[in-house]
Amino acid sequence: IITLHNVTKVYKTGEVEQTALKNISLSISRGEIVAFAGPSGSGKTTLLNIIGAMDRPTTGEVFVDGIKLNDLNRKQAAHFRGEHLGFIFQSFNLLPVLTVFENVEYPLVMIKNVPARKRKEAVLSLLAAVQMEGHKDKFPDQLSGGQKQRVAVARALVTHPGVVLADEPTANLDGKSARMVLSLMIKMRVELGATFVFSTHDPRILEEVDRVYTLEDGQLKIQ
Amino acid sequence: IITLHNVTKVYKTGEVEQTALKNISLSISRGEIVAFAGPSGSGKTTLLNIIGAMDRPTTGEVFVDGIKLNDLNRKQAAHFRGEHLGFIFQSFNLLPVLTVFENVEYPLVMIKNVPARKRKEAVLSLLAAVQMEGHKDKFPDQLSGGQKQRVAVARALVTHPGVVLADEPTANLDGKSARMVLSLMIKMRVELGATFVFSTHDPRILEEVDRVYTLEDGQLKIQ
Numbered sequence A, B: 001i002i003t004l005h006n007v008t009k010v011y012k013t014g015e016v017e018q019t020a021l022k023n024i025s026l027s028i029s030r031g032e033i034v035a036f037a038g039p040s041g042s043g044k045t046t047l048l049n050i051i052g053a054m055d056r057p058t059t060g061e062v063f064v065d066g067i068k069l070n071d072l073n074r075k076q077a078a079h080f081r082g083e084h085l086g087f088i089f090q091s092f093n094l095l096p097v098l099t100v101f102e103n104v105e106y107p108l109v110m111i112k113n114v115p116a117r118k119r120k121e122a123v124l125s126l127l128a129a130v131q132m133e134g135h136k137d138k139f140p141d142q143l144s145g146g147q148k149q150r151v152a153v154a155r156a157l158v159t160h161p162g163v164v165l166a167d168e169p170t171a172n173l174d175g176k177s178a179r180m181v182l183s184l185m186i187k188m189r190v191e192l193g194a195t196f197v198f199s200t201h202d203p204r205i206l207e208e209v210d211r212v213y214t215l216e217d218g219q220l221k222i223q
């Protein structure tokens, strides 16, 4: 479902060039749970941005769900993301003017056009799965860090995307909540065949995934 | 240096009242490194906000560095924070329009009025301590998550505050960077007598601190 051929990414800051990814080739199958590990600055987020059609590689090809991402323009990339992907990224904050319920409902209204009654059912079941149904009428600034993260997980899963990309999904979570997020991923894989690709520094999580790719200075290390 | 007497915090959301902290009393001495642990939603951030004069308790008294925080108005609280405290909070993002160097220099210009040559020395030595001197002319959006966090640590320490408050300071860091941040705290304690109080879910950190307070549903659990 995800294939990369010789992907390189170079950031140009004025005169200085920094190579964040060097010749990355990998292939991830449908239904796999895959983690990217590696030290700070090794290229994990850059790799996720490229797989998520949020940034273009400098060289190399990227295919997700049979679609070549290199050829998409900005509008097509946004449409592709809405149809195929779910994101749990630090930068995708919850909308402060919407309640918890509305934040999770929002993708179903904007992207999938699902009728209200069906939306309510889907939202409440996902909020229950992350143990946040008791906070459904609160606004994001009335939640703790870990609670916001759990709402963001529910929002990413509510449209049943084929691929979910996440950048440190358990960074703000205690042990119990981290295990809950992981078992929810496994449940979505079993019930829907969803594929999960995420970065993490969390040793508890790295033990439980199907495969770990370790990055060092932009290169994949052979395990 | 930090004393709380029977601190309670109740959030009112319309009709609903939620008690985030119940009768918290604690005392932290100068130079201690103290961690707040506990599940998501247990009150850690709320407690840090009250000690940092960012929020007021519903009942009870708070003393930091001999000053009673309950009596401070908004302006006095801001002045108190600038003079006595350093913050490493998720919500205190780096300023996107300033470079890494300027983000760390900024508190020395705005708060302490230090001459330029002395500022440069202080900023470069702190950036070196968090291994970010090579990125000094970059802007925050050109850094990885862990790199931004390390710059935020340097910014919090550059004014040599008596107390540093941090909310999950190692959440986005790999093992090596997390250990570096902790040894920097220990160095600041030894050289300047700085006191550190932070929340964490990270078992690696909890083993290394002087004392751990565990919160559960807003109450301190006896260790």
Ligand SMILES: Nc1ncnc2c1ncn2[C@@H]1O[C@H](COP(=O)(O)OP(=O)(O)OP(=O)(O)O)[C@@H](O)[C@H]1O
Pocket: A141, A142, A143, A144, A145, A146, A147, A172, A173, A174, B011, B012, B013, B018, B019, B020, B038, B039, B040, B041, B042, B043, B044, B045, B046, B047
């Ligand atoms: N502004 C607010 N209005 C209403 N309720 C709030 C507000 N801020 C926090 N709460 C509630 O108070 C409780 C404690 O929140 P707090 O942010 O202190 O938790 P925490 O221990 O830091 O959790 P985490 O590990 O998830 O960051 C939570 O149940 C949260 O929903």
Ligand SMILES: Nc1ncnc2c1ncn2[C@@H]1O[C@H](COP(=O)(O)OP(=O)(O)OP(=O)(O)O)[C@@H](O)[C@H]1O
Pocket: A011, A012, A013, A018, A019, A020, A038, A039, A040, A041, A042, A043, A044, A045, A046, A047, A199, B141, B142, B143, B144, B145, B146, B147, B172, B173, B174
């Ligand atoms: N927009 C950008 N412009 C210039 N350099 C960048 C940019 N974004 C990232 N970098 C650099 O590319 C390298 C890889 O960054 P990336 O964000 O992928 O790291 P990471 O593995 O996610 O690290 P972390 O664990 O700290 O989140 C870093 O050295 C960073 O400084």
Ligand SMILES: [Mg+2]
Pocket: A044, A045, A046, A167, A199, B144, B145, B146
């Ligand atoms: Mg990253």
Ligand SMILES: [Mg+2]
Pocket: A144, A145, A146, B044, B045, B046, B167, B199
């Ligand atoms: Mg918190």
